[in-house]
Amino acid sequence: xxxxxxxxxxxxxxxxxxxxxxxxxxxxxxxxxxxxxxxxxxxxxxxxxxxxxxxxxxxxxxxxxxxxxxxxxxxxxxxxxxxxxxxxxxxxxxxxxxxxxxxxxxxxxxxxxxxxxxxxxxxxxxxxxxxxxxxxxxxxxxxxxxxxxxxxxxxxxxxxxxxxxxxxxxxxxxxxxxxxxxxxxxxxxxxxxxxxxxxxxxxxxxxxxxxxxxxxxxxxxxxxxxxxxxxxxxxxxxxxxxxxxxxxxxxxxxxxxxxxxxxxxxxxxxxxxxxxxxxxxxxxxxxxxxxxxxxxxxxxxxxxxxxxxxxxxxxxxxxxxxxxxxxxxxxxxxxxxxxxxxxx
Numbered sequence: 001x002x003x004x005x006x007x008x009x010x011x012x013x014x015x016x017x018x019x020x021x022x023x024x025x026x027x028x029x030x031x032x033x034x035x036x037x038x039x040x041x042x043x044x045x046x047x048x049x050x051x052x053x054x055x056x057x058x059x060x061x062x063x064x065x066x067x068x069x070x071x072x073x074x075x076x077x078x079x080x081x082x083x084x085x086x087x088x089x090x091x092x093x094x095x096x097x098x099x100x101x102x103x104x105x106x107x108x109x110x111x112x113x114x115x116x117x118x119x120x121x122x123x124x125x126x127x128x129x130x131x132x133x134x135x136x137x138x139x140x141x142x143x144x145x146x147x148x149x150x151x152x153x154x155x156x157x158x159x160x161x162x163x164x165x166x167x168x169x170x171x172x173x174x175x176x177x178x179x180x181x182x183x184x185x186x187x188x189x190x191x192x193x194x195x196x197x198x199x200x201x202x203x204x205x206x207x208x209x210x211x212x213x214x215x216x217x218x219x220x221x222x223x224x225x226x227x228x229x230x231x232x233x234x235x236x237x238x239x240x241x242x243x244x245x246x247x248x249x250x251x252x253x254x255x256x257x258x259x260x261x262x263x264x265x266x267x268x269x270x271x272x273x274x275x276x277x278x279x280x281x282x283x284x285x286x287x288x289x290x291x292x293x294x295x296x297x298x299x300x301x302x303x304x305x306x307x308x309x310x311x312x313x314x315x316x317x318x319x320x321x322x323x324x325x326x327x328x329x330x331x332x333x334x335x336x337x338x339x340x341x342x343x344x
Contacts, residue, residue, distance in 0.1 A: 030269040031078065032058045033066045035085025035174070036256070037211060037234075040289035044083070047285060048276060054269050062209050063089045063174030070098050070261055080264040081273050086174025086210075087117055087127065088181070090257035091323030094124035099259040102271060106278035106297075114296035117255050120320050127255040128277060129286070129293035132312045133178055134251055136214065136232035136244040141223045150224060152248040153183070156199055163204040164223035166213040169340070171332055174254065175210025175227055180331055181322040182252030185315055196339045206340070217242055228254060229307040230292040237290060237305055250313040256293060 030048075034041035038060050045056040061069065063085030070079060070093055082090065082099075093099050101123035107115060114127030137150060147160055156165055168176035183192040204222055207213060213225030214232045218240035225232070232244040258277060260270045276282050280299040286292070292306040321327055 028053065028269075029055045029057065030266050030273060031080045032056055032273065033069070033079050033082050034058055034060050035063045035066055035082065037231075037289070037291060040084075040286060040291045043285050043289055044277070044282070047282070048273060051276070052269075052272060054272065056273075062168075062172050064170075064172040064177070065208070067093055071096070074098055074262070077261050077263040077265065079261045080266045080270040082259045082261060083273070083277060084128065084256055084258070086178055087125065087255040087257040087319060088177055088323040088328060089174055090125040090259050091117075091121055091319065092325045092328050093259060094121035095323075095325045098262055099124045100262050100264065100267070100270075102260055102274060104271075104275050104278055106275055109280070109298055110278065110296050111298055113255060117257065117319065120323075125257045125259040126274075126278070127296050128258045128283070129256040129295050130253060130309065131228045131230045131256070131293040132246065132251055132253045132307055132309060132314060133175070133182055133226075134229040134232065134244055134246045134307075135224055135226040136217050136229075136235075136242045137224045138217050138220055138222075138241055139243055140241045141220055145223065147223065149243075151245060153186075153195070154249070156202060156224065156226075157195070159202075161202045161224065163202065165199065165202045165226065166205050166207065166216050166222040166224070167203060167226040168210045168212060169206040169208065170335055172208045173210035175231075176206075177328065177332070178228075178252050178254050179226060180335060182315065182317070184331070185252065185318065185322075186249055193334065193338055196335070197342050200339055200342050201344050228293075229312075233292045233305055233307060234290045237292075244307075246307075246312045248313075250315050252315055252317045253309070253312075255319065 041060050045058045049056050066082055067089035118126040150156055170176040170180045211227055211231040214227040214235050216222045217225035218235035229244050236242050264270045280297045283295040283297050283300040287303045292303050
């Protein structure tokens with residue numbers, strides 16, 4: 001009888017321990033979706049693991065793809081934190097209650113534009129870097145094909161650039177949605193859509209990733225690529241025969257963002273990542289990874305290769321309006337109906 005009771009206790013204890021182990025392991029893990037380049041994602045995960053002992057499971061996806069995943073998984077979140085990518089889909093996720101409000105003790109060290117985004121979303125997302133939109137062309141191909149040097153958005157409509165321009169799909173790419181919203185603010189909605197329909201004739205491919213056109217331009221797979229200027233600079237620093245252009249009419253910019261997913265299974269670890277990712281030390285990992293955005297922590301050194309925002313004709317980008325759920329959905333649906341499906 002006594003032996004049977006001891007066996008039962010031993011079994012119960014064993015089952016209790018088995019049940020406890022996954023919980024203990026979960027407390028030392030974190031699931032992150034990264035929406036910048038893989039070369040920057042990896043060192044971030046590795047350094048955080050090294051400093052905290054928390055195991056990071058990281059996946060790289062574009063901003064649009066990440067928003068779609070977080071929305072689809074809302075009832076059973078599989079992601080704890082979304083780091084990087086343009087702010088518009090982060091703001092849409094915030095508006096739809098897909099992300100968690102959090103106030104970091106690092107707030108005092110952030111630039112005003114970073115804090116302003118945090119306030120606009122009631123604490124549900126924060127700016128971690130900024131970068132201006134533009135395009136670049138492959139200088140060798142331009143010379144070989146005797147094409148004119150494009151300096152303005154309008155120049156990209158030249159019939160000589162037919163099938164010579166590449167840009168991402170705004171449904172999957174925050175970069176391309178920034179372009180859509182930028183053109184609407186510069187030209188007015190009707191003229192902006194007329195412009196994009198005309199540009200459509202010169203597009204050789206709508207990529208999934210916003211940075212892909214910069215890479216394609218560097219490899220000579222396209223003559224002109226539309227992307228954020230810092231993505232072009234990455235290729236130029238690597239020796240690509242490219243010239244980056246800030247459009248003469250003016251251009252928009254992004255505030256790359258970070259959000260904690262609502263219902264995160266590893267919430268405390270997500271907060272630890274959030275705080276750490278706002279430090280100057282963590283943000284300084286961008287430059288060795290050849291990422292040249294302007295960091296949000298005031299103390300983070302800015303690379304001399306980074307585009308100087310003060311020298312660029314930036315529009316007064318309305319992040320609240322164009323990051324709203326209704327406006328993003330409306331503009332993307334209109335783009336699908338009038339631009340993507342237009343005849344070439």
